[in-house]
Amino acid sequence: MLHLALRMTAHRITALLAVACAVLGGAVLITATGVLAETGLRSHLPPGRLGGADVVVTADQRYRPGGDLPVALPERATVPARLVAELGELPGVGAAVGDIGFPAALLRSGRPRPAGEDPGTAGHTWSATRLLAGARIEGRAPAGPHEIAVPATAGLDAGARVTVVVAGRPAAPYRVTAVVHAPYAGVYFADRTALRLAGRSDGSAGSRAGTVDLIGLRAAPGAGEHLAAVVRDRVAGTGLQVRTGGGRGEAVAPGAGAARSLLVLLAGSLAGIVLLITGFVTAGALGVAVAGQRRDLALMRAVGATPRQIRRLAAAQSTVVAAVVLAPGLALGYLLADTFREALVDRGVLPAGLPLVRGPLPALVTVLLTAAAVRCSAHCAAWRTSRMPATEAVAESRGEPRVPSRARTRAGALLIVAASGLSVVPLSVRTALGATATSLAGIIAAIGLSLAGPALVKAAGTAAVRRLRPGAPAPTWLALSNVRAHAQRLSGVVGPLAMAVVFVLTYTFAQTTVLAAATDDTRTGTLAQHRLTAPALGGLPADTRSAVLGLPGVRAAEPVAATTVVWPYRQFGETESEAVTATVLAPGAAAVLDLGVREGGLDRLTGNTVAVSSEVAGPRGAEPGGRVRLVLGDGARVTARVVAVYSRGLGFGPVVLSRDLAAGHTTADPAAQALLVRTDGSAGAGRALAAFAAARPGLALTGTGRGGTAGPQTPPEVWINLALVVVLIGYLLLSVANRLVAATAQRRAEIAALRLAGTTPRQILAMTRRESAVTTLAALAAGLALSALPLAFLGQGFLGRPWPAGPAWLVPLTAVTVAVTSFLTVELPTRRALRTAPAEVAKAA
16 A cells, blocks of 8 residues: 555655645644743753752742643742751751842942842842852952942952942942852842841841742752752642752742743644644645545546545555655754744743753654644545545546535534634623634634635636626636636635635734734823833832922822732633733822723722722622632732722733732832832923933833833733744745645646647636636635624724724735735646647646
8 A cells, every 4th residue: 555655646746745835834833832832841941040059949939720730920939037947957968048139239330230130139148159059259258237249240359349229228338348250140248137138037027027038958978869858858748849950940030930831821822723724724735635636546446446445545645745744844843943932032931041942742742743634634535535436436536526515515604603603702801812712713714614615616606607798708718617617626725815814814903903902001091101110220219209209290109010910710610710910009009090990999909909900800700899819929829809990901901909919929029110100291390300310320211101111011922923923824825825836737637628629828828817816806805704703893892993903004915915826826837737738748647
């Protein structure tokens, strides 16, 4: 069977070219998606400033909902400080160090200077230098309250004086007692001083008193292999995590774990659409390839081949082609994954130090999925020919079934109806998740069109021929007759082209409409004109708000921050958990923000209280006065009372936390992240605020653009989804082009017969051009029709109008791309077929 399949493949190279391209593109996309998923599951950051620790003990930075993947928590959870001494007494422990991180920045010549990777956590205890790998220290340990050690990258020498801003306190002079030569070094204070500045000493106020961020352990000589097991036994049942090797990197920055989880979710969301489209394209390409071999398969049936042998032969041919192109497809998939990683790093989704995992698992999964898809599609494509009686199979091999399959037509119609029902979701669910129903509905409708396409094309072709005038040109009559007689062949091209149109319009306009609605929410809801931040200092100084309120023309100044919460809720009888970005506001936030409060008020945001958006309040039972259970960004489980419901959830997130509720549960102080300032709008007020920011080193003043930056920023995955559109559209169009080339090449006998009957080459070219025009118009009309309803509902639900937001040029650009693809991929093979003498073609057939 394999030998016969190889011989048949050698004589059908052109027909199987579309299969090769479909499998190649599918392998690239599936492999790249798998690499991203594996990176999210297995990749680790370098240990950084914990490189000298053999074992690191941290709090559990993951929330584990029952029956679902764990959710990474980006805010630093703490460890009891008393555990440092207890772990230090374990056998095999050479040193135990409790590490903390807090804002610290050096000022030289009135400007912040780099000291550590992140100014927000650059400050540490002097003991933490023992956790550095290969550190070389010049000088002595800081002892007094105004002594520090600095990294060598600061350009300071021992004995120098420098101004330091620490944890929001006013800038103060410090003496440098030591210079630390080591990568990832920060600013080091005497242990007691650091604990006091960070609010971690036993006598400090706040929920983080008496805690450390993590505990680093250095093993005594000869105890390295057994230390981790001893520590795990000691902390068993406490919920603490013991990290060694590559796991230490995540302990440095919990946000990296959240980025990895986002990578897994992103790969999961991409996998669905990638598998759907690659399966659709591969099945269509195999349909064209097998259709060109129906005569050969029918003759084999006539000489005694069984139906099973026919199907196995078709599957064997396709498997051979797939095996040839899988290797380059896998290699290109790994390259594409690296490109995606760079894009994710550029958009701030992934930390730059997170390496890509290039394991064999994605390649193995790709091979298995591709082989299964190819064999299943080949079996389905050859099913009809293999099941027909031999005489009927031979008779039908020169044409198409006269009557399209009724079951296929009904299935297609049902899918189109189901897609129409799915299109209404954005009317009631005004969230990013609700918007995904638009693109999903479009793709399902396009698949339905492909199934019902032969019946629709045949009906349209029959109607067109009947209405054709007697004096119509011969090429026009031939083109319309071909449409009617070869409806299945034409629908096999119209369907993928229509899917490309639907995919481009629904997927792109879904993203741009959500962005437009979110931008409108923030623009309308932001009353403040200015935003003050201090990223170079690790946070705003504590006296910033009071100083700003004393400036002329300033009417209000309120802090705003962002964090992550996990919201478990009941849906369809099961508990679902969603990690969302939450805004943190003070009771006076109504002076700078208008969230569109419908019930309650933001002035009640004190204590354990929250405000929720109207989009989720009803479905989750979060009405004013009710209580919701949340998991904060550091894993703390809280029950909060709902004090307000607002309408601008797309711009400001589904939930708003009171500053009291978030205090002590975020890595950075919520009051120090940003300050929204509302003035009387006068030029004098703007100049006063600009002068204030210029006079204070490290402050950054930006305009809100009346809402451009007040709420949560545009999710980076939106831009990645748009990039995915470009990749998938390129794959779709390439596959369609190869399918058209293969289908046209298979018409050589038909073209030769027309020429022998007296048709001129010019008339044949005119005929194929008219067929291309019909194909283009049918694909565009079907694609626009299938996109119209989902996009109308999307616009009505999100923008209050029956059309989406987005670039208007996208529609004509899509139309031109489809037209050019259809024309060139038919014109060029036809011209090549016309170069061969018709008698030679007839003899070869």
